Amino acid sequence: MNKDEDWDIILKPKRNLLDINLKQIYQYRDLLFLFVKRDIITTYKQTILGPIWFFVQPILTMVIYVFIFGKVAKISTDDIPQPLFYISGIIMWNYFSSCFSLTANTFTGNAGIFGKVFFPRLIVPLSQITSNLIKFCIQFILFLIVFFYYLNSNAITPSYLIVLLPVLILIIAVLGLGLGLIFSSLTTKYKDLKFLMQFGIQLLMYATPVIYPLSTIPAQYQFWFKLNPLTHVIETFKTAFLGSGQFSLTGLLYSCIFTTFTLIIGVIIFNKTEQNFMDTV
Amino acid sequence: MSNNTAIKIENLSKMYRLGQIGTGSLGQDLNRFYAKLRGKEDPYSIIGQTNDRTSEAESDFVWALKGINFEVKQGEVLGVIGKNGAGKSTLLKLISQITAPTTGAIKAKGRIASLLEVGTGMHPEMTARENIFLNGAILGMTKKEIKAKFDEIIDFAGCQMYIETPIKRFSSGMRVRLGFAVAAFLEPEILIVDEVLAVGDAEFQKKAIGKMKEVSNGGERTVLFVSHNMGSIKTLCNRAIVLEHGKLVYDGTAEDGVSYYLNNQNNASEKNLLQRTDRIGNGKLKFTGIKMLNKKNKSVNEIIAGDPVKFNIDYKTNCDIDVNKLLFGITFWDQHENKILGYSTDEMGITFSNLKNEGYFTLNIPCFGLRGGTYNIKLIATVGGTKMENMLDNIENAYSMTVLPGDFWQTGKANRSGNMALLKGSISQHNE
Numbered sequence: 208m209n210k211d212e213d214w215d216i217i218l219k220p221k222r223n224l225l226d227i228n229l230k231q232i233y234q235y236r237d238l239l240f241l242f243v244k245r246d247i248i249t250t251y252k253q254t255i256l257g258p259i260w261f262f263v264q265p266i267l268t269m270v271i272y273v274f275i276f277g278k279v280a281k282i283s284t285d286d287i288p289q290p291l292f293y294i295s296g297i298i299m300w301n302y303f304s305s306c307f308s309l310t311a312n313t314f315t316g317n318a319g320i321f322g323k324v325f326f327p328r329l330i331v332p333l334s335q336i337t338s339n340l341i342k343f344c345i346q347f348i349l350f351l352i353v354f355f356y357y358l359n360s361n362a363i364t365p366s367y368l369i370v371l372l373p374v375l376i377l378i379i380a381v382l383g384l385g386l387g388l389i390f391s392s393l394t395t396k397y398k399d400l401k402f403l404m405q406f407g408i409q410l411l412m413y414a415t416p417v418i419y420p421l422s423t424i425p426a427q428y429q430f431w432f433k434l435n436p437l438t439h440v441i442e443t444f445k446t447a448f449l450g451s452g453q454f455s456l457t458g459l460l461y462s463c464i465f466t467t468f469t470l471i472i473g474v475i476i477f478n479k480t481e482q483n484f485m486d487t488v
Numbered sequence: 489m490s491n492n493t494a495i496k497i498e499n500l501s502k503m504y505r506l507g508q509i510g511t512g513s514l515g516q517d518l519n520r521f522y523a524k525l526r527g528k529e530d531p532y533s534i535i536g537q538t539n540d541r542t543s544e545a546e547s548d549f550v551w552a553l554k555g556i557n558f559e560v561k562q563g564e565v566l567g568v569i570g571k572n573g574a575g576k577s578t579l580l581k582l583i584s585q586i587t588a589p590t591t592g593a594i595k596a597k598g599r600i601a602s603l604l605e606v607g608t609g610m611h612p613e614m615t616a617r618e619n620i621f622l623n624g625a626i627l628g629m630t631k632k633e634i635k636a637k638f639d640e641i642i643d644f645a646g647c648q649m650y651i652e653t654p655i656k657r658f659s660s661g662m663r664v665r666l667g668f669a670v671a672a673f674l675e676p677e678i679l680i681v682d683e684v685l686a687v688g689d690a691e692f693q694k695k696a697i698g699k700m701k702e703v704s705n706g707g708e709r710t711v712l713f714v715s716h717n718m719g720s721i722k723t724l725c726n727r728a729i730v731l732e733h734g735k736l737v738y739d740g741t742a743e744d745g746v747s748y749y750l751n752n753q754n755n756a757s758e759k760n761l762l763q764r765t766d767r768i769g770n771g772k773l774k775f776t777g778i779k780m781l782n783k784k785n786k787s788v789n790e791i792i793a794g795d796p797v798k799f800n801i802d803y804k805t806n807c808d809i810d811v812n813k814l815l816f817g818i819t820f821w822d823q824h825e826n827k828i829l830g831y832s833t834d835e836m837g838i839t840f841s842n843l844k845n846e847g848y849f850t851l852n853i854p855c856f857g858l859r860g861g862t863y864n865i866k867l868i869a870t871v872g873g874t875k876m877e878n879m880l881d882n883i884e885n886a887y888s889m890t891v892l893p894g895d896f897w898q899t900g901k902a903n904r905s906g907n908m909a910l911l912k913g914s915i916s917q918h919n920e
Binding site: 214216217218220234237240241242244249252322323324325396482485486 | 496504505517581582583584585586587588589590591592593594595596597598599600602608609611613614618621622625626627628629630631654
């Protein structure tokens with residue numbers, strides 16, 4: 208008799224909660240890179256400006272923000288030059304929102320291909336995170352240009368916290384991934400969430416100190432803002448590079464723990480959904 | 489038992505929800521969750537009924553597959569036969585891990601690759617070269633494997649010229665070829681092939697079938713092959729299973745599997761002609777029914793080219809006919825209203841005598857020589873010529889029959905489909 212160990216593949220109705228086949232994901236690593244390559248090279252194919260579009264969007268957004276929030280609404284930036292203040296918020300927020308919304312689209316957006324061929328479904332969100340990281344890096348160059356411009360004029364005082372940058376990027380990516388996994392799994396059944404997502408991300412931006420510093424929030428509301436894990440990420444980033452913000456180690460730790468839990472819950476739900484979603488999508 | 493079992497299917501079932509999914513599903517989910525909390529069985533699985541699309545559904549759930557058990561040995565080419573909706577595609581989807589079973593288990597050795605559709609995931613903006621890598625990776629190949637076979641793939645697809653062209657500029661046919669070329673060079677231990685491969689132009693079909701044969705003759709690879717083409721099942725597979733209403737009803741040799749399937753169709757293969765009003769004739773003789781019998785004298789409506797076939801045509805008459813002048817004719821028409829084949833008693837020198845009130849004509853064809861396709865049968869009976877006033881009865885589209893490509897030439901290969909006749913004959917070559 209064959210023992211169960213002799214089989215390479217065993218398909219059963221129920222899987223364990225966290226039973227993700229990391230080995231399988233590793234076997235398909237080439238697919239991940241090819242997906243990333245596809246995302247990058249097809250985004251701006253047949254456009255005149257090509258990859259320059261990666262810069263156009265944050266620059267235009269920055270100009271509008273400077274005009275609306277800075278000049279018209281006159282929201283404080285804690286004496287940080289407005290262009291620098293807004294561009295740092297924009298690129299960080301962009302990375303989070305694209306990770307979140309693209310991951311959340313995993314099942315509904317790829318139903319066609321998922322219905323034909325099997326490969327580890329996690330490859331798709333992982334490739335989205337990676338290709339967006341590349342876009343983030345390109346936009347970060349833009350940030351650095353503005354950053355060094357103002358650094359020369361001694362308008363800002365960066366701190367040693369800059370070393371935390373990889374951690375901040377990791378939190379943003381993983382939090383976007385985790386939330387996206389939860390939403391993409393639930394959307395296969397309850398399409399209502401799609402509508403919630405669309406304006407939810409927008410509203411969340413206003414609940415995060417992207418276009419204003421946390422210090423402008425009255426003391427009695429600060430607690431609620433600090434519940435948002437992204438608050439600590441953005442504030443740490445601004446403290447590190449601009450020298451103005453509310454950095455707290457406990458806050459950052461809270462963000463890390465929150466992110467880890469989100470990822471675990473996301474993977475569990477995703478894992479459960481990926482087996483049968485073709486029947487409901 | 490033996491160590492060379494490649495796939496083992498144990499008590500496999502799959503349940504689907506009928507009708508609209510979404511409305512009220514949250515309520516059912518909560519109900520289910522509550523039952524689970526109390527340790528009870530899923531309250532919705534009990535009421536699932538068998539998968540019979542012809543009878544009206546009694547519950548919202550249906551078993552697309554129920555209690556399937558079988559094993560496939562390494563190197564075996566297994567044909568999966570069944571009517572539309574019998575559960576073939578569901579079975580393939582479960583084995584290729586696209587969706588999970590409701591109960592039971594599938595165990596397999598080695599990599600599984602499925603060719604449910606070629607060219608999956610290709611991006612129109614990317615070049616043929618980039619798409620070959622992407623498509624190959626989606627099908628489970630590594631970059632290294634694809635690189636090693638890249639030239640062969642390009643050669644097989646026949647698109648050396650367009651390697652650096654985005655495939656959105658390709659014709660749809662070229663795209664299919666490229667997709668198939670990638671798939672053809674997959675080397676999984678277990679290959680799942682759906683009949684979709686049978687589409688495409690004649691040249692492509694030949695290539696695809698040829699590749700299938702190459703794969704199955706290798707003896708290493710285990711292949712699961714789903715098709716409605718009984719000819720290819722017979723020639724490509726060495727074993728077949730038949731699915732009916734989600735249940736496994738036959739497991740054995742491909743030859744017997746095909747005949748089991750053809751013999752056990754419970755659709756009305758016998759046609760009553762009494763109710764037909766669109767007939768021409770004076771009604772002194774009326775056709776009342778027609779049925780087609782296969783070599784085992786079973787009433788069927790599908791037969792295989794090259795097999796013997798009989799038609800029994802029932803009639804009623806008031807006997808007020810000059811029997812010696814009675815003419816009975818039967819003609820076969822293709823879907824484009826072309827007359828392909830005809831039998832007429834006058835030219836065959838057949839005369840009748842001793843006509844009773846009821847009886848039947850039998851047309852006996854020892855070796856049925858029409859290619860695969862659908863044919864309509866027209867019946868005619870006259871007394872003394874085919875003029876209008878002589879017409880006894882005349883029914884167009886009296887019967888619709890399906891011919892499946894078979895081994896007409898007895899070469900072990902299925903003949904091609906298409907509405908044409910097959911005539912016994914031979915070709916030889918001579919030097920002057």
